[in-house]
Amino acid sequence: GAVVSQHPSRVICKSGTSVKIECRSLDFQATTMFWYRQFPKKSLMLMATSNEGSKATYEQGVEKDKFLINHASLTLSTLTVTSAHPEDSSFYICSARGLGGGDAPQHFGDGTRLSIL
Amino acid sequence: GENVEQHPSTLSVQEGDSAVIKCTYSDSASNYFPWYKQELGKRPQLIIDIRSNVGEKKDQRIAVTLNKTAKHFSLHITETQPEDSAVYFCAARNSYSGAGSYQLTFGKGTKLSVIP
Numbered sequence: 001g002a003v004v005s006q007h008p009s010r011v012i013c014k015s016g017t018s019v020k021i022e023c024r025s026l027d028f029q030a031t032t033m034f035w036y037r038q039f040p041k042k043s044l045m046l047m048a049t050s051n052e053g054s055k056a057t058y059e060q061g062v063e064k065d066k067f068l069i070n071h072a073s074l075t076l077s078t079l080t081v082t083s084a085h086p087e088d089s090s091f092y093i094c095s096a097r098g099l100g101g102g103d104a105p106q107h108f109g110d111g112t113r114l115s116i117l
Numbered sequence: 118g119e120n121v122e123q124h125p126s127t128l129s130v131q132e133g134d135s136a137v138i139k140c141t142y143s144d145s146a147s148n149y150f151p152w153y154k155q156e157l158g159k160r161p162q163l164i165i166d167i168r169s170n171v172g173e174k175k176d177q178r179i180a181v182t183l184n185k186t187a188k189h190f191s192l193h194i195t196e197t198q199p200e201d202s203a204v205y206f207c208a209a210r211n212s213y214s215g216a217g218s219y220q221l222t223f224g225k226g227t228k229l230s231v232i233p
Binding site (some may be wrong): 004006032034041042043044046049091093097105106107108109110111113 | 151153158159160161162163166206219220221222223224225226228
């Protein structure tokens, strides 16, 4: 149980392109989803927290107009990297927390490796 | 906010030996401490977790201990195997509501290498 699907797994695109990443909870409902960014050999850095039906809460230093997050349903959140540039290249991972609220475990998607040329 | 320190950053052990990874946290409001294993290019996988009302938890070869007073918790892997090689992250989650609630703060990770 507790499967989180993230798609696509790998994206290579030109500078200036916008890229959408999907995160789905397959066998549970996720009221809260988190988006992380991970640089090589580094820890996971929280970018934003999204709650179903409301606006995402962004961490300090994360541009909300650059990283658009939508959490339209209890099983789907999307992250759109707008007008991506080479410095946006990274490993992006989503995670989802179930209906148990703060007491529920957090499960991760497989991640999306984004490479901007 | 919460600050999680993790040591060591790298750890090499011989197959069959034990491995111990230690973490400290700063926010006394944190009450949930999961450990994740991440293989190269893959998702972090939850391997064990502990809540603040428990001092120790064990699952086969993996155990976690928590000292609330000292604000530190540790991961213990016994009888290590080559497939245990990965990066391990500890994390702490707070218990208060409002903005930033129930967020996980991760340590910087420990790269464990089990030598056959």
